[in-house]
Amino acid sequence: MPYLGSAETVKELKRALSNPNVQSDRLRYRSVIVRVIRFMTQGLDMAPLFMEMVKASATVDIVQKKLVYLYMCSYAPLKPDLALLAINTLLKDCADPNPMVRGLALRNMCNLRVPGVSEYAQQPILSGLRDKASYVRRAAVLGCAKMHSLQPDAEIDGAVVNELYGLLRDQDPVVMVNCLRALEEILKKEGGVVINKPIAHHLLNRMKDLDVWGQSEVLTFLLRYRPRCHSELFDILNLLDSFLESGHSGVVAATTRLFLSLGAALPAVQSGVLERARGPLLAACTAQSRELRFVALCHVQQVLRSLPGHFGAHYKKFFCSYSEPSYIKFRKMEILVELVNDENVGMLLEELRGYCTDVSPELAQAAIFAIGRVGQTYSEKCLSILTGLLELKQEQITSAVVQTFRDQVWLRPQCSESVCAAIVGCEEHIQDSEGKQALVWLLGVHGEQIPGAPYVLEEFIDSLKTEQSPAVKLELLTATVRLFLSRPAETQDVLGRLLTFCIEEECDMSVRDRALFCYRLLQCGVEEARRVLGGPKSDPSLGLIAGRPEEPINSWAGDFNTLAPVYSRGDWAALTATTGGSPSLLPQVTGGAAQADPGSVEDAEAVDSAAAAAHSPPDPGEELCLVSGPPLSPELFERRWLALEPSRRVSLGWPGGDCLPETLQAALQLVNIQALALSRLHARPWKAYLYAHCLGTVLLAELLRDPDADGLQVTVKQDPEREEALSSFLTVLKTVIQTLGNSSASLASHD
């Protein structure tokens, strides 16, 4: 918090820093610097002191050095020219006999984030890579990555890359992992660090030496490796098996993910892996810390998407403890619902009923909805519990129960009788609009079974003036007309009043329109109105309420142990869609899964990853601009195609194997390239016609796969001509094709 008089403070500190008396007293000098850092943390602008602080870095005192370095790294981007002054000191320190000083200097030099620093840092980094102290080597390796991130466009230095690959054999495990991390960042454009057989085996053998962070990361890198044969695959599984029992849930999850990906084509292996991982996952669910418990629960939910009964026998582990935070309780309830089976249903419902009276109204409601979902299979038991809850006469509970009733009746018409008996008298305890809507709906649809229905509706209609929610009013209109059709004598008067009010006094247009609609409908005659309004009272095929079907394991295996399970699905979709970016390792990984078996189960994933890869531009600064423009009719396309001259002919490497046209089309669509026509799967020659809009021009393209020629011939035409549009179109197209396939595409121009 910058406070008044900060200019004064800066001046005073400046005086102190340049006071020779202070400078000569090490402790005093240091304490002034500590004050500078303290103000910096509090948000005061300490940039004016840069000169003095740089001078302070020329000291033998390590504590002081560290402090000054911290200051410099924070302010260097603001004062790039002055930062270079500090480099001399840093360079000198890089040659210090003390490895700690060397490492410290190297690390901070690379942290400076000033454009000019890379020329100075190059030499120290190179010698740091060969330093005899691993502390220095660690800093040097990451220094390479830092230099690259400073100038992402600079050409990649092959010598450094080779050196880093060589350092994978370093005896210090952290150096090795740092090498992987650095290579991954440096080679990002080329798809990251290459994990071939010797490297993969080397990494596997070193796993035991690594710390948990290293293990978890190496396991993620190994996702990229495809074993050549089954025996190698099983060797890997055996070798890594012990990591499933690691006490760090991150390592457990990373191992599970790797195993699932290795077994992508072998369902038996996958289910075996999940069987094996059940214990560790359960252990993580009862971990000491709540955040880890939460993460583990999210992963359990992922597993349940494919194997609903997987944790059925262990349902007690998911009972909520009173003191747990609500985010855990919500997750646990969702899981409990999935685990229901004939044996545990009694205990489970009993437990859920306990949550219905929770202090937090949201939790209580969630518990009631959970009971409702169990009720889709075990209807009687749930109904009696829910009816019992009505006796508590609490607002939120009653409202949630009535909403659950509505869904129940819709899915299971046979329980309508008991529901109708139960909801009598509920109207007094419902305040929120969702509950009211549900109650009114029930009264309308099943009014003939509820003796007091017209009078309940009358109460609602009488208090219409104070009703806020238009949704309730809409529901009220429909319900009253419905009830009128089944019990005209009792409802006529109320209906009249309702319609008058809604037509003459209502301001909300949708309500007014609905009222007018009802009025006209009734004018057409009772039979007509009955035909329109009296649809089926139940339709179990409405799958939305009933929940979702099982999904194949591979649909989520790629996301396991990333952020995807932690965020809700909606959030995650929004997150990845708007960034358009591919979350780090994901595309390569899933793309890798697709290459193993192109055109089969992984198609959907391949599409996603292709789109994601194409979406992530090589340089975040450079915006790709393919947009979804107006659709082009085939005739129009043909006319334009014939009229235009080809702007560019390119040959792209075609992935081995065939790619389903649907897959390709879907992938292209995600990046806003429309496919107009595609040949069948095995047609020779195979052709596809595509078009896209970009920067105000239309791009037309023909893909041709000739049996005689190698690769894929791409002809692009453009109207009007724009070079940037053309190149970005080709980049996107190339990425899609590459991601769908596996061979490295060679882009050779034939202008």
Place this chain on the structure above:
Amino acid sequence: MIGGLFIYNHKGEVLISRVYRDDIGNRRNAVDAFRVNVIHARQQVRSPVTNIARTSFFHVKRSNIWLAAVTKQNVNAAMVFEFLYKMCDVMTAYFGKISEENIKNNFVLIYELLDEILDFGYPQNSETGALKTFITQQGIKSQHQTKEEQSQITSQVTGQIGWRREGIKYRRNELFLDVLESVNLLMSPQGQVLSAHVSGRVVMKSYLSGMPECKFGMNDKIVIDKQGKGTADETSKSDLGGSSGKQSIAIDDCTFHQCVRLSKFDSERSISFIPPDGEYELMRYRTTKDIILPFRVIPLVREVGRTKLEVKVVIKSNFKPSLLAQKIEVRIPTPLNTSGVQVICMKGKAKYKASENAIVWKIKRMAGMKESQISAEIELLPTNDKKKWARPPISMNFEVPFAPSGLKVRYLKVFEPKLNYSDHDVIKWVRYIGRSGIYETRC
């Protein structure tokens, strides 16, 4: 990888901020976004991972302090949390409790730690013992670093054994071994165990000279759930030696300090290691079977009319009569509309604490196989609120001088071939402490 790490106080003021990568954008924005969206948010925390403007904030709260790790990448969530805990552990090891005052007083040290633990957002070195070499605590002389100290650093940074330095000497070779367990229970009103587990730690303090090799043995019988785990591991019955079978315990899962040779554990189930110097956690384990529940709580709640509640709670201690449990505290929740409480207890002191909505019953000591009871009459104010009282569970705290999991240390041997002291010369201390974790009985 982690883009940045922030520490806030409960008001949302930043105490520490360290940015490792540029991709999390403007430091100010990230810092403020978290304050506005999480710390100052009206509703309770929805998830420990919050996504604000496509940036993920992983946060944990320790007493009044928030620690948040920020990243733009799609990372492994469990790992980030593990890292934050590790960070807390390291800080605790350096300056004790994580509180606002401690953080403010030690902020230079914290910056130093953050600098060593993470580089460019990647965890580098998180072992407290090994870190000590790199951290220049306040007032340490560094320019006069002797040759010896320098060589220590070199051996430390290059050597294979990262957790112990060469040339340690003690006049008295001593070993302290603590088995610390926390027992967790959730029991139904009818006395049925809904869930119970023990999470335990074996903490050692070693003051040994040279590079000793230690071997640790306990009464472990790892019964591998054949169905749950694919490979058939031999149970280690042979390890039990002469002791009878019923004294062995089944450990569900365990992890070791990095010094333990895992390969040996896998093949022979023996725990052998070169210990770090000073205090460290040798192993961590969890058991769920055959747990000795030190206390049983029997609640009886009767509603007498609308304005009165009668509560009777009996606690029974269930362990050897010669042992003494300490610091027993039973917390009986009372409804929000309580107007007065009369308590009668046979032992200890009981008090109604209106601010906590609970009757707190404290007993200093209690021997095994005893039973004690408390009865209370709770007067209620008549209210219009029809909300039924949710009846939170009765929770309990205690400390007992044995391990509720049944774990016993069988031996701890020390071998140091180079120096002339033998296993017998080492003074060893063993202590068992069982504490309550979440120990709840529903009523």
